[in-house]
Amino acid sequence: MGWFSMLFAAGMGIGLMFFGVNEPLTHFGTSFDGGSWAPLAGAEGNAAGAEALAMAATIFHWGLHPWAIYAVVALSLALFSFNKGLPLSMRSVFYPLLGERVWGWPGHVIDILAVFATLFGLATSLGLGATQAAAGLTYLFGAPESDITMILLIIGITMIAIGSIVAGVDKGVQLLSKINIILAAMLLFFVIAVGPTLMIATGFFENIWNYAVHLPALSNPFGREDANFSQGWTAFYWAWWISWSPYVGMFIARVSRGRTVREFLVSVMLVPSTVSILWMTTFGGTAIDQYVSQGIEAVRDAGVDLQLFIMLEQLPLSQITSFVAIVLVIVFFVTSSDSGSLVIDSITAGGKVDAPTPQRVFWAIIEGAIAIALLLGGGLTALQTMAVSTGFPFTIILLVACYAIIKGLMSEPKAV
Incomplete structure (x- = not known):
């Protein structure tokens, strides 16, 4: 449970909170209003096809x-x-290709790119988390809606993350991750229970089927008049995941020692994917149902950082669930910051996993400072731009890593 909690909290917790309502609603509106790929399911003017x-x-x-x-x-x-x-450093992956040269300048370049990708990928997540947490505090408690609120949030949460870093992986990161998973599960099952339960239950399997059916068309970036889906959504996400990959990948590797390759792949790919699909089906499906069946336009018209809270407002105990959502965003923020600091610290220390604690604290502070700078410099657009900018060069490294891992696995001793 501790291993899975850390894996999931590090992977995409903040993103699910931020985009869980917004993305399904946005795509629904685009396809319902005649977006360039609406004809795929006869979606224009057809709520079921658009959903x-x-x-x-x-x-x-x-x-x-x-x-x-x-x-x-x-x-x-x-x-x-x-x-x-x-x-435990990115340069080690390229040993089958570069040999001893990984300890020279080629290895330095690989690790430097990994550090920059991780820093800006994390800063994107921390910026999104601060934006949503600030919006939630304004919505729930009337906190001032300003840059000062977000800066104070980032500073405060970074201080909590530093405390978790000092406590260590077992006492700090794992404990926070377990708390997060429990809170997330409670919120998820509450929405399933009081929301459109039957629609969520059937929609989960229908959505997986629809994904399989439409995968070729969704993967094709050409031939659409509206390029926003492939360039505005997909390109940003791919760059964000790739810029996160050294951080999440190294963190997962670090907490996965002793697992077989089969256990590892099932746990890392299938289990989190299933949870993500259930989360999006529950939150996105509930929001779409509120808009289509109940005519609640506020859930569609609210800002991206407020849509989750507007959706929860239509359900019972909204004050409590909205507060839980804010806590979730904050704790996901903390787990991302402290686990990211551990990873960057390991890379910059040449792969050591027991580098001095002050060094980890330094990287936590740097992450928070970059998030503040990007938020003040351009908000959500600046965050997305930096994720794309750092994700692209690291894509080349990942493609080469695919070949390196095949060579590494082929050199493993054969089972008798």
């Missing part, structure tokens, strides 16, 4: 694809570190 497309597109972004990216990095790091005895 099918919306959920398929959401699962396309949050299902197997990001976890496959994470699995490549995590499995390669685990293999070359634990089985081959190399340092």
Whole structure:
């Protein structure tokens, strides 16, 4: 439970909270109003077809694809570190290709790119989390809606993350991750119970089927008049996942020692993907139902950082559930920050897993400072731009890593 909690909390907790309502609703509106791929399911003016497309597109972004990216990095790091005895660092993955040159400038370049990708990928997540937490505090308690509120949030949460870092992985990160998973599960099952339960239950399997049916069309970035889906959504997500991959991959590898490759792949790809699909089906499906069946336009018209709270407002105990949602965003923020600091610290320390604590604290502070700078410099657009900018060059490294991991696995001793 502790292992899975850390894996999931590090992987995409903040993203699910931020986009769980927004993305399905946005895709629904686009396809219902005649978006460029609406004809796929006869979705224009057809609520059922538009919802099918919306959920398929959401699962396309949050299902197997990001976890496959994470699995490549995590499995390669685990293999070359634990089985081959190399340092737990991105450069070690390229030993089959570069040999001893990984300890020279080529290895330095790989690790530097990994650090920058991780820093800005984390900053994107922390910025999204701060934006949503600030919006929730304004909505629930009337806190001032300003940059100062978000800056104070980032500073406060970074201080909590530093406390968790000092406590260590077992006492700090794992405990917070378990608390987070329990709170997330409670919120999820509450919405399932009091929301459109039957629709969620049947929709879960229907959405997986619709995803499989529409996967080729969703994967094709060409031939659409509206390029926003492939360039505005998919390109951002792919870059975000790739920029996160050294951080999430190394963290997963670090907490996965002793697992078999089969256990690892099932746990890293299938289990989190299933949970992500259930989460999007529950929150996104409930929001779409509120808009279509109940005519609640506020849930569609609210800002992206407020849509979750507007959706919860239509359900019982909304004050409590909204507060739980704010706590969830904050704790996901903390777990992302402290686990990210552990990873960056390991890379910059040459693969050591027991680097000095002040060094980890330094990286936690840097992450918070970058998030503040990007929020003040351009808000959500600046966050997304930096994720794309750092994700693109690291894509090349990941493609080469795919070949390196095959060579590494082929060199493993054969079972008798």
